[in-house]
Amino acid sequence: MDMLRQIMSEYELSDLNWIIKDQIFLSESGKKRIRIWNDKQLLEWHVKWRDEISRQSGILLDRMIRTKAGEPFIICTNGWATIHDEIEAEFPTQGKEVEWGRLFGTALAYGLKHNDPCPNIKNKQEIPLKAVKQSLDQLTHIDSMTKLILERSYFEAQRRNHQAMKLSEHIQTNKLPILLPFNSFTNAKEVFFHLFWVSGEDQPVRGYEPIRNLLEKWFEKNGEGSTLRLLETINNFYSLKEEQGSLLLAQLLIPYEFKRTVTQLWTQEKETVQIMDEYFKSWEITRKLVLLLSDWLEKDREKAVADAYQ
Amino acid sequence: MTQDHPSKLSFSIEESVWLNKGQEVDEIVSLSLDPEITVQEQGDYVLIRGCLKLTGEYRTSKSNVSEGDNEELLASQVAFRSIEEVMVTEDGLGQIRHNFPIDVTIPQERINSLDDIYVIINSFDYDLPERGCIQLTADVSITGMSSGNSKREETDKVMESTEIEQEEIERTFHYEAYHQEQIEEADEEIIAQFPTESENDEIETVEDRDEENNVELTIENEETVIQDGKAPSIAFGVVKDRPTNQDSAISQEPIGMLKIFTGNQIKPRTEANPQPEARAEANEAELINADQIIAAKPQSAARTEANEAELINADQIIAAKPQSAARTEANKAELYVDQLIAAKPQSEAQTDRNQIELNTQIGTEVTQQLEVINKTNELVAEDFLVKANPQPQARNEVVANEVLEAKLKSQPKARNEEPVVEAKKQEPELSNKAEGIKTKTPREENALYLTKMLTKEDGEHFKKLKICIIRENETLETIASRYKVTQSILIKANRLNDANIQVGQILYIPVTQ
16 A cells, blocks of 8 residues: 555545655645654654653654554554654754753653663663774774874873773762764754754663763854753753763763774775864864863862852 | 795784882873884895884873872863873873884895885784783784795705794794883883883994993804894793704793793892993803704793703794893894704703703894794704803803893892803804805804814813904904904804904804813
């Protein structure tokens, strides 16, 4: 059966026409996107996550449009299909720290509370730094200066790793939130001046890597002040003080950019110059963000101590 | 026609650098190992010389303490340097500078083109097993060699040997060097002192050296050279996993493993400024036995097994010569071994020992001979009796290993005993370098000749055979005078036609009772 015909029969949608075949169609109630799911557990996790985050935060999400029978998905030839509103206008970041902070604060709080083992959680296999170094040693096609830069920064990367481990060791809990990966600001759409978050279909991950990505991109785009405001807002919904804040800091210290750069030099998908430019930039952003976050965490701590003495 | 195919010589370095108390490494800020080599043709050989330069910076716990009050601040704990900062030297950091001299001699026929020769650091990493120790590991390759050797195969028709040799070209050697307390303190800067190139140069200059304290050992026989430079600072051993068929000596070292220990491991350095006298290290000479395993014992072994034999046989030898903190004992050691001449140091008191030993202390200088041992048995002088009594009486009771043992003790003690040490060193050197001996016959002749010479052919009672490399401005007369022998003995011992000698030439110095 044609997909549009099936959608028409199962959803309260009419006047369906493909905009992009099998992906986006136009209906009488606007553009809709079809997502095909092969993993039902992942689908159900996403359904629940969107419903809960939307309910708790008041933020619009690309929730699954319900069928006539009230189901969030239908069975199709390739698995399961879900229908979502498709929005094009992007939501800004600068000046919108409250909305963003509320979304991610809520997601963090939900993710920490519902972090039970789930088969769909992506357990990222970290490549040991030493293995990356060995990989770097074997890189023969890069110029000596590039190699020197990476060799020298390896030691700082190792130090960062060490500091990250030290921070984590001091944390009593090993509980980490489960979050969806953060890839791009373009997932934030605007509907009547409100944030509409496109959650996508990625597997959730355990830990602070999505928040690190968000903060790095935010810091790069909006600077220190805006990042601090974002942190403050997130903190209103999810306490970044104490242990969880330190775990986020530990996450920021992990030298992903070193690993990423060596990998990119191996694959050579980009020019070496471009790869190294990005390396310098990402390293520096992370460095500044670490300082910002640690200062912010410290400031709260100092304030708490000061308040206690008053 | 033999097919040459590119090959490389690989070996691993594992080295532990122990820091002085109070200067323990809190973290390594940077560390790099860069080869700096030159490739030279010299006669039938290609010399690959230079060093692996280890440079780095570390932050000591002291440095962190100096950061003082900030230590409690989270931001100061987690702050890290930018890439730009990583690339510049930061004041207040301990500096690690450390050269690993490289000296590799390869027969010309093993080289396709000099342009193909590279010393490559395949991998390099470190670990901090404890705060006072930096453990370095590196895999090093020398490229540009061909494994075939048609000339030798045709000439000598020792296919078995060739196969072994070819196999071994591909073999990765394991090399270990351990340094203890070899990092010199200079404010915040610590310099791990290994003999530098300049020191090596210095070692080789006549003016600077103390002739009695310098040890030179060169055994070169067309394809075989064993050369030992100045006072060695580490024990050296090479084990070759070839079957032994002649010598009873059995290497204690694992097969295929080469271990190098710096003298500092057992001889802590206590002085920053080297004294000329202190260079005097007894360097033993020893033995060489062909077609056998070359094993050079670490000093510790040497201590406990004085005058015991270690076998040497070398078809491949890697001699590593770390620049020990004890520059005072800087030495240069080179082993070019392919064919072996067996030499057996004997002290009068220990003539019953038949084990073969090469118990030299050398640094991280690396030498490898890639030649096949062809008919080495022919070249083996049946246990040369190298008798030596370089110094009057009272000194000749101490055998070389005992001298070595003395050296291995604490530096001050070693220095106190220096005169004795100097007196008792043994420096047998064997060489057939004489004028490019190319065929088996001359080599045999040489071996036999040396055997005869050393076994009292002329009724002389040689206790020791020294080897001397002729330096600039040296004449037979000055050499004879230095070693208190007559020129005629030198002419005879070296089968010279006249008294003319050339720079670089090797002279055997028989020392009579």
